Amino acid sequence: MKHITPRNKYLVAATTLVVLSGCGKTSSQSEVVPADSIYAPEQQILTMLPDTAYQSVESVKFTVELVDSVSGELISLTDPYASSPGAFTFRKGQLRQADFGGRVKGTPSDIVVDWTFETDYDLRQTSVGTWGGGTGWTGQPVLVEWPDSLMTRMKGAEGVLPAFGQQEIIFGSLASKVYFVNYQTGEASRSPIGVNNPIKGSVSLDPSLNGNLYVGHGAPAERPFGALVIDLFAHKIVQVTPEDPKAPRHWGAYDSSAIRAGQFLIRPGENGRIYKFTVAPGELKLHSALSYTVDGMGPGIESSMAVYCNYGYTADNAGNLLCINLNTMHPVWLYRLGDDSDATPVVNVEDGVPYVYAASEIDRQGVGTARFAKINGLTGEPVWEQRIEGRRFDIDTKHFDGGFYATPLLGSGNCSNLIFANCVLNLNGQNGEMIAFERETGNISYRLPLKYYAWSSPVAFLNENDEMFIVNFDCSGYAYLIDAAKGDVITTKLVGANFESSAVVKDNTLVIGSRGNSVMRLSIK
Numbered sequence: 001m002k003h004i005t006p007r008n009k010y011l012v013a014a015t016t017l018v019v020l021s022g023c024g025k026t027s028s029q030s031e032v033v034p035a036d037s038i039y040a041p042e043q044q045i046l047t048m049l050p051d052t053a054y055q056s057v058e059s060v061k062f063t064v065e066l067v068d069s070v071s072g073e074l075i076s077l078t079d080p081y082a083s084s085p086g087a088f089t090f091r092k093g094q095l096r097q098a099d100f101g102g103r104v105k106g107t108p109s110d111i112v113v114d115w116t117f118e119t120d121y122d123l124r125q126t127s128v129g130t131w132g133g134g135t136g137w138t139g140q141p142v143l144v145e146w147p148d149s150l151m152t153r154m155k156g157a158e159g160v161l162p163a164f165g166q167q168e169i170i171f172g173s174l175a176s177k178v179y180f181v182n183y184q185t186g187e188a189s190r191s192p193i194g195v196n197n198p199i200k201g202s203v204s205l206d207p208s209l210n211g212n213l214y215v216g217h218g219a220p221a222e223r224p225f226g227a228l229v230i231d232l233f234a235h236k237i238v239q240v241t242p243e244d245p246k247a248p249r250h251w252g253a254y255d256s257s258a259i260r261a262g263q264f265l266i267r268p269g270e271n272g273r274i275y276k277f278t279v280a281p282g283e284l285k286l287h288s289a290l291s292y293t294v295d296g297m298g299p300g301i302e303s304s305m306a307v308y309c310n311y312g313y314t315a316d317n318a319g320n321l322l323c324i325n326l327n328t329m330h331p332v333w334l335y336r337l338g339d340d341s342d343a344t345p346v347v348n349v350e351d352g353v354p355y356v357y358a359a360s361e362i363d364r365q366g367v368g369t370a371r372f373a374k375i376n377g378l379t380g381e382p383v384w385e386q387r388i389e390g391r392r393f394d395i396d397t398k399h400f401d402g403g404f405y406a407t408p409l410l411g412s413g414n415c416s417n418l419i420f421a422n423c424v425l426n427l428n429g430q431n432g433e434m435i436a437f438e439r440e441t442g443n444i445s446y447r448l449p450l451k452y453y454a455w456s457s458p459v460a461f462l463n464e465n466d467e468m469f470i471v472n473f474d475c476s477g478y479a480y481l482i483d484a485a486k487g488d489v490i491t492t493k494l495v496g497a498n499f500e501s502s503a504v505v506k507d508n509t510l511v512i513g514s515r516g517n518s519v520m521r522l523s524i525k
Contacts, residue, residue: 046077048327049309049378056380057331060322062292064329065246068278072288073327074262077309080207081260086144086167087504090202090257090407091457094307095347097410100505102461104524108469111479111493114509114521115186120175121517122198124221131198131219133175135513137405137455138255138304138344139501140202141171142213143183143511150209159235163187169504169511171519172199172215178230179519183511186521190235195228197221201255202304202502206265210281214265216254225252227267231282238282241275248272248291248298255342257304261312261326268314270300276329290329294320303407304344308354308377315341321358321373323380333380337371339363343421344407347377350439354378357410357419361403362426367391370403370423372435374442384442388435393426402426405455407502411439413466415484418445420470422454434458434472434480436487446487452476457502459510460484461524471510471524473499481524495520 066072081093091098119133135141145167146154155164159180167183176198180190200218213230224242231238243252249272256268265284267275273291277284292298299318306313310326321335337360345358354377362370369387376383390402402424411418419439424432432453436445456473463469468484477496482489496514503512513519 046309048077049311049325051325051328051330052332053330054333054380056334060292060294060331060334062290062331065289065291067289068285068287070278070287072276072329074264074310076262084207085147086142088142088144088205088207089259090138090140090204090304090502091344091346094259094261096304096306096344096407097346097348098407098457098459100459102459102505102508102510104461104463104469104508106463107467107490108461108481108508108524109490110525111471111481111491111495112523112525113495114523116518116520117179117181117186117188119173119179119517119519120177122174122176122221126198126219126221128219131174132515133173133517134497134515135171135501135519136174136198136200136218136515137500138202138257138457139171139200139513140257141169141504141511141513141519142203142205143504143506144168144170144205147209153233157233157235159190159193161188161190164189170203170205170213171513172201172203173513174198174200174218174515175517176221178203178213178215181519183506183521193230193235193237195237197225202257204258206279207260208279210279212279212281214258214267216256216258218253218255220252227254227269229282229284234282239284244269244271244273246273246291248293249300251300255302259305259307261307261310264326266305266307266312266326268301268305270302272298272300274301274305274314274324274329276326288329290324292322292331294318294334302342306345306347306356308347311377313345313347313356313377315343315345315358317341319360321345321356321375323377335373335375335380335382337373339365339368339370339403340401343404346408346410348410355383357408359404359408359421361401361405362390362392363401363403365392372404372421372437372442374439386437386442386444388423388425390423390425390427393430400424400426400430407457409458409460409470411468411484412460413462413468415468418484420458420484422450422456422458422472424453424455426453432474434470434482436484448482448487448489450474450480451478451492455500456512459503459505461505461508469524471503473503473512475500477514479522495522
């Protein structure tokens with residue numbers, strides 16, 4: 001493990017001053033965000049982070065296409081998802097912390113299936129195989145609790161079925177459709193919307209509740225192949241962004257879950273471009289687009305962007321963790337993770353400083369190490385880097401990469417000193433572990449073997465004593481209930497086929513989809 005101790009000590013002291021006069025508390029405020037807390041945007045007075053470029057981005061060659069003459073500066077730095085009634089994007093908010101607020105009583109001991117919803121199958125052949133149904137990676141559903149002010153309009157919308165209720169689950173499927181499900185009953189709340197191509201990523205609902213649902217295609221069964229806007233009031237696709245001839249890579253998929261920042265929607269593509277749109281109901285208008293190469297390679301982005309103030313953090317399939325200034329779309333710093341990185345970066349503010357937790361896979365290496373790093377979000381300087389040995393698993397013409405596909409989960413409650421991540425090892429067949437890292441040092445607190453490898457991102461529940469419990473899923477259909485502090489498995493249950501997707505959480509329940517055709521709600525009891 002690489003641990004940058006002396007240098008980081010002074011670096012934190014210096015950057016804290018930047019944050020206090022930049023995107024943290026103002027100098028007249030004495031309250032400091034404790035290191036073990038989850039960042040609460042509404043408690044901060046936010047101002048712009050500096051428009052600068054560190055030496056690390058000298059290897060980044062980039063162009064920004066300006067389409068709209070309107071100012072690109074964000075008019076708001078607060079997280080628009082923080083006050084949303086539900087979970088509207090992958091891992092809930094701009095920081096991608098998965099702070100869903102799950103709660104249980106006492107020590108839970110069981111995982112119960114409340115309902116199962118079945119999708120269709122799509123058996124069409126694409127250039128990358130057939131996809132079937134259910135949900136894939138990352139596949140997290142949206143959960144929305146429609147406010148009373150919108151219920152009448154929603155009930156009168158096209159496609160609404162008798163089972164429509166105030167609490168609704170929305171997800172994209174490998175069956176090339178977007179589905180709508182009553183959270184309480186598991187019945188279809190609206191008729192599905194066909195989108196022509198399989199969806200692997202997590203759909204995103206606009207936090208302004210303007211009716212926009214953002215969807216990205218995952219594989220091309222037909223053209224156009226790209227990104228979509230669905231108007232939920234009209235119950236139809238209203239905008240399609242097809243493959244972009246200006247992109248460095250000719251691949252039109254969008255596994256990344258779109259994110260709002262101020263008046264803009266930020267949408268990274270697997271084509272090597274990051275798009276910035278102004279938002280209106282039923283419409284996106286391109287403001288600007290960043291194209292970049294690193295060492296001559298135009299990488300694609302499958303991870304979802306994390307946002308802190310006006311900085312956006314994204315990882316790409318060439319192993320680059322890139323910070324960009326969302327006002328200008330210019331790179332700020334670059335950190336090299338060494339291999340393909342699909343896991344979404346997670347941001348946490350500790351002692352006033354935003355830190356980025358990011359991880360890589362074992363793809364191009366064949367046999368090697370997956371990296372898990374903590375990086376200063378202002379400068380790109382590493383605090384620590386841990387390396388986990390593993391390998392890529394090859395079967396005929398297919399290969400299954402090792403390393404971190406899952407997005408990390410920040411510890412909370414009695415585990416606020418930890419961060420958890422699923423790692424694919426492939427050292428004993430296709431095996432994997434959930435690893436608990438010390439957030440301050442990067443030391444490994446424990447490694448919990450799973451029955452199979454896991455791409456799903458773990459989720460958390462706290463009880464009345466702030467004891468943390470994790471629910472985890474692997475790619476062989478098993479669900480795990482784990483005492484997060486001890487690393488002990490309380491119970492394991494076979495409930496699905498192949499959980500590549502991540503869950504959305506409400507109270508003591510979660511909703512998750514699996515490969516095949518099943519999406520289910522589970523209760524933790």
